[in-house]
Amino acid sequence: MIATQTITPRLERSYARLGVLLIAPTILVFSLVIVYPLLAAIYLSVFSIYTPTLEGNFVGAANYVKLLTGKAFWNSLGVTLIWTVGTLTLQIVFGVGMALLLHQNIWFRSLARSLVLFPYFLSTVVAVLVWRWLFNDLYGAMNHGLMQLGILDLPLDWLGSMPNAMIGVILVGAWKYFPFVVIAVLARLQTIPEHLYEAAKIDGAGPIARFWDVTLPQLRNVLVVIVLLRAIWDFKEFDLIYLLTGGGPVTSTQTLSLLVYQEAFGLNQMGQAAAYSVGMMLVMLVFMVVYIRKTGKEG
Amino acid sequence: MADVTLTNVRKQFGTFVALENLDIEIKSGEFVALLGPSGCGKSTTLRMLAGLEFPTSGDISIDGRVVNDVAPGKRDIAMVFQSYALYPHMSVAENIAYPLKKRGVSAADRKVAVQKAAELLQLEPLLDRKPKQLSGGQQQRVALGRALVREPKVFLLDEPLSNLDAKLRSYMRAELIELHRRLGKTMIYVTHDQLEAMTMANRIAVMHGGKLQQFDTPDAVYNRPANRFVASFIGTPSMNQLEGQLDGALFHVAGHSIPLDRTRFADDLGTGDYALGVRPEFVAIGDGELPAKIRLVENTGHEQIVTLELTDGTRLLARTDAARRLDVGQNVQIGFHPDAIHLFAPGEEGPRLNKNDAASVIPMRSR
Numbered sequence: 001m002i003a004t005q006t007i008t009p010r011l012e013r014s015y016a017r018l019g020v021l022l023i024a025p026t027i028l029v030f031s032l033v034i035v036y037p038l039l040a041a042i043y044l045s046v047f048s049i050y051t052p053t054l055e056g057n058f059v060g061a062a063n064y065v066k067l068l069t070g071k072a073f074w075n076s077l078g079v080t081l082i083w084t085v086g087t088l089t090l091q092i093v094f095g096v097g098m099a100l101l102l103h104q105n106i107w108f109r110s111l112a113r114s115l116v117l118f119p120y121f122l123s124t125v126v127a128v129l130v131w132r133w134l135f136n137d138l139y140g141a142m143n144h145g146l147m148q149l150g151i152l153d154l155p156l157d158w159l160g161s162m163p164n165a166m167i168g169v170i171l172v173g174a175w176k177y178f179p180f181v182v183i184a185v186l187a188r189l190q191t192i193p194e195h196l197y198e199a200a201k202i203d204g205a206g207p208i209a210r211f212w213d214v215t216l217p218q219l220r221n222v223l224v225v226i227v228l229l230r231a232i233w234d235f236k237e238f239d240l241i242y243l244l245t246g247g248g249p250v251t252s253t254q255t256l257s258l259l260v261y262q263e264a265f266g267l268n269q270m271g272q273a274a275a276y277s278v279g280m281m282l283v284m285l286v287f288m289v290v291y292i293r294k295t296g297k298e299g
Numbered sequence: 300m301a302d303v304t305l306t307n308v309r310k311q312f313g314t315f316v317a318l319e320n321l322d323i324e325i326k327s328g329e330f331v332a333l334l335g336p337s338g339c340g341k342s343t344t345l346r347m348l349a350g351l352e353f354p355t356s357g358d359i360s361i362d363g364r365v366v367n368d369v370a371p372g373k374r375d376i377a378m379v380f381q382s383y384a385l386y387p388h389m390s391v392a393e394n395i396a397y398p399l400k401k402r403g404v405s406a407a408d409r410k411v412a413v414q415k416a417a418e419l420l421q422l423e424p425l426l427d428r429k430p431k432q433l434s435g436g437q438q439q440r441v442a443l444g445r446a447l448v449r450e451p452k453v454f455l456l457d458e459p460l461s462n463l464d465a466k467l468r469s470y471m472r473a474e475l476i477e478l479h480r481r482l483g484k485t486m487i488y489v490t491h492d493q494l495e496a497m498t499m500a501n502r503i504a505v506m507h508g509g510k511l512q513q514f515d516t517p518d519a520v521y522n523r524p525a526n527r528f529v530a531s532f533i534g535t536p537s538m539n540q541l542e543g544q545l546d547g548a549l550f551h552v553a554g555h556s557i558p559l560d561r562t563r564f565a566d567d568l569g570t571g572d573y574a575l576g577v578r579p580e581f582v583a584i585g586d587g588e589l590p591a592k593i594r595l596v597e598n599t600g601h602e603q604i605v606t607l608e609l610t611d612g613t614r615l616l617a618r619t620d621a622a623r624r625l626d627v628g629q630n631v632q633i634g635f636h637p638d639a640i641h642l643f644a645p646g647e648e649g650p651r652l653n654k655n656d657a658a659s660v661i662p663m664r665s666r
Binding site: 193195196198199200201202203204205206209213214217218220 | 349350351370371372373376377378380382384385386387388397398401402445
């Protein structure tokens with residue numbers, strides 16, 4: 001007994017050393033690419049800096065005062081929330097619907113399952129260029145088609161006017177990212193025991209009752225994770241919106257990411273941009289905390 | 300309470316024939332076990348009764364009504380699944396009340412019904428728990444509660460005890476027998492465990508390869524098996540079946556002859572190949588003319604299962620008192636109790652050729 005008591009801690013110490021050694025590279029990379037930029041952003045945010053020269057002077061909380069009192073941040077936060085809620089809702093509705101469809105024994109199911117992933121795998125730049133062509137008010141296929149069908153009398157300015165621009169961005173976002181929802185929901189659907197449906201049938205539940213009482217409760221956990229993850233990703237979406245509308249018309253589709261970019265590289269105000277990004281990070285922290293608490297409970 | 304009848308039912312999955320010409324008539328209030336090895340078609344039969352599968356041809360009727368095209372929820376049946384299939388997000392009370400809710404029973408009436416079921420199954424302290432928080436036996440009782448709460452005409456049970464440990468299984472077996480006695484409902488019970496079928500059922504439908512082999516009382520399937528399959532499937536250890544030749548009143552096996560009482564068997568049996576069946580408890584060691592060697596002795600505490608080898612290498616089992624001293628390698632003479640001998644036609648499902656009145660029910664002690 002005595003021998004094992006002295007040996008075990010030594011063994012444990014060596015295991016602990018090995019553990020530290022194995023985790024070290026991760027911590028190092030994490031520090032370099034996450035912690036350092038984060039701290040640098042906070043540091044920059046208390047300066048007024050001219051981007052091309054990266055020179056400037058300490059201004060204290062002035063950038064944050066402007067953030068709180070000015071319109072830009074709040075306007076963009078509103079735009080970001082509309083975009084996030086709008087595109088996420090469509091992603092969930094289309095994603096769950098498509099997953100339910102692909103879960104049925106339909107013809108060409110495996111082909112359809114691969115095809116549905118197409119928008120997700122397509123490069124954003126390519127996808128957005130195609131969409132811009134479709135949306136074009138002069139020669140776009142969208143206007144052409146809608147006019148042929150008699151739904152529109154005159155060509156519509158899809159991306160240059162509101163609320164069309166926001167609707168366009170939300171639709172393209174939903175199209176691009178709903179396959180993620182399909183994959184996650186479909187994977188979960190396949191694990192729902194068939195017996196639950198059979199029991200519900202015998203208990204007298206029709207197809208709609210079976211969806212509400214069996215399918216949806218089983219999807220609940222995966223939907224919580226999907227909603228949180230997609231909310232975080234959509235909240236900080238940049239390339240899709242930037243390429244599609246550039247934040248316009250004026251600032252009506254300028255989300256927080258675009259605001260930060262505009263401030264840093266359009267207006268050359270690196271310090272102010274850093275302050276906006278810190279503000280954005282604080283908002284995202286709320287999502288993060290919810291996500292960590294939700295997923296932590298599962299584990 | 301209701302009669303359940305299957306008339307000439309056939310079920311095909313693609314080209315695979317799962318069931319062939321199945322005719323079963325179950326009387327109201329009966330406890331019937333569908334027994335057979337996996338793939339015999341017993342679960343398919345039950346699922347067709349439930350409406351989860353549809354017969355390729357033939358009729359299924361419950362309480363005199365043909366239900367071939369009736370949805371599961373409208374057949375007035377309840378089913379207990381092997382996996383229990385409880386709704387994981389609902390509490391025990393909600394699970395039990397669910398079939399009533401789907402039938403538009405008011406909340407107050409549901410509560411009364413749930414309370415009644417919970418009392419019957421001793422689930423009262425668990426009503427607010429989720430299925431995940433229950434043991435296997437408790438989940439099993441909730442599944443039973445959900446089945447009996449709306450008082451269906453027929454209960455269908457699909458291997459409901461097979462996920463329980465041995466001790467709990469024997470306890471739940473007794474509970475189910477008691478439940479059937481109290482409710483007096485028709486119960487149809489699928490199992491591959493002959494012990495469950497023998498102890499619980501009024502009648503057993505033994506199935507094999509999609510065909511009904513025998514449908515009779517536990518006593519009959521044990522003592523008067525319809526064919527070689529039933530004889531070998533029912534009983535542990537199973538019946539010895541020795542392949543040999545019949546010649547008049549003599550059965551030739553392993554170079555020796557066993558005299559038979561021909562009046563016990565069908566009169567028109569010609570000379571040729573047959574199988575002689577005898578249960579291990581009717582093989583007498585040290586009392587007979589057939590020489591054999593003891594190959595293995597398994598003492599279970601209250602009895603011994605003895606593996607014997609005849610001179611031609613054929614093996615058979617005997618069951619004896621645990622107190623008896625037997626050594627491996629010992630040469631013995633064995634004999635069969637003359638009233639316990641069955642004769643079968645050759646082949647896996649060769650029919651039994653004893654006269655029906657020749658009931659081979661012999662008290663164990665007389666061997």
